[in-house]
Amino acid sequence: MNLNNSEIFNENKYVLHRIKFFILILLEIPAVLISLLIFIFFRTHRSRLKIRQNGSICLLLIVNFIKLSTDIPMTIHFFYFHYVIPAISTYCTWWTFLAYSLSSICEFLTAIISIQRHILIFQPNLLQIRLRRYILYYSPLLLCIIYPIIFYMFAIIFYPCDGTQWIFTENGCGFANCYFIYDKVLSTFDWLVNNGLPIVIILVANIALVVRVIKEKYQRQQIITWRKQRRLTLQLMGVSSLFLIAWLPSLIIALVQQLISPEFALQIQLDYITELIYLLYLLLPWICLGLLPECVKWISKKLSARRIVINIVRPITIHNGI
Structure with missing residues (x-):
């Protein structure tokens, strides 16, 4: 019996969802x-934890852990059942709110941490004064958490919408938020400022830090050793590459959709590109x-x-002679 186009499509979707389900499960467990x-x-x-570098990393990990505990399990649940359950507008609204706000918080935190690392390494005395410490260290980190929550609360939860735009057969309900579909100015601002800008800052700040470390090596070799420099360089390359691979394809496609054609690479984005972003949060604990x-x-x-302990406390078999 020949399968029609719809049946072939559904069969392909089933296989794709199963593959994604097992990949996410295999990466989710060790990440947690x-x-x-x-x-x-x-x-x-x-x-x-009192070391400022470690404190900011711990904060980033806490936000990432919330995403691992909420958004990604909801995605895994979708790929298992191949359908959004419950298929209601409220569920999709809060799901996308969690996904967008937590992703944006992680990006902004990483961007600010990349900038603050310059201060912590090369100008640590700036943070000795309490006022400067609050302005340059604590306030930016707090703003990274507050701003995305407020922005997406108004853009997603309070944005006037009838809720009929959701696609319950797509991951994240098709990410069909009303502001993203009907408001090009707001959606373009979202992608440029809330997603694109942090990625640019992360890349530029990390590259600049590597350059400064190399420069310091040749000027003051007794302070910054090559071993420390090499380890720092590899770490920064890992962080930068992770964010670049995860976000750049999605950002480029989204900008083309907003500026040229809304249908550009839409199915490819829904089926493959969006899932690349999950790798960021699943691999971030390893990077940290x-x-x-x-x-x-x-x-x-x-x-x-x-x-x-296991080797010491092994069961001993006693053989009784006759």
Whole structure:
């Protein structure tokens, strides 16, 4: 019996959703475990948390963990059932609000952390004064959390809409928010400022930091060693590449849709490009772990101690002679 076009399409969708489901599950579990291990490390080593670099990384991880615990499980749930459940407008509104706001918070936090790293490495004395510390360190981090929540609350939750635009057979209800469909000015601002700008800042700040570190190496070799420089360079390349791979394709397609044609690469974006962004949040705990060598040593020590205990407490079989 020959399958019609609709049946072939549905079969292809089924296979694609299954593949995405298993990939997300395989990446979600270790991402959550790594995040929890880092949180436990900071809980048991509070002195490490007082270091400003570690404090900002922990804040980024907390927001990322919320996304791992809310948005991504909702996506996994969709790929398992191939349909949005419950298929109601309210669910789609809050789902996209969580997805957009948490993603934007992570981007802005990473951008600010990249800028603050210049201060922490090259001008740490600027943060010795309390007022400067609040202006240059705490306030930007707080703004990174408050601004996206307020923006998307008005753009998604309070935006006047009848709720008939949602696509319940697509992930994220098709991400068919009314402002994104009917308001080109607001949607273009969203992509340029809330998504594009942080990515540009992250790339420029990290590249500039690498250049400054290399320059410092040749000027003051006794202070910045090559080993530290090499490790920092690899870390920054990892962070920059992760954000670039995850966001750049989606940003380019979205801008073309807003400025030229709304249908440009729409199905490709829904089926493949959007899922690249999930890799960012699923791999971010591993990147953060690489930024915390003390945590890596602590985990290794715990695993080694556990293996020793297992080897010692092995069941002994006693053979009774006759």
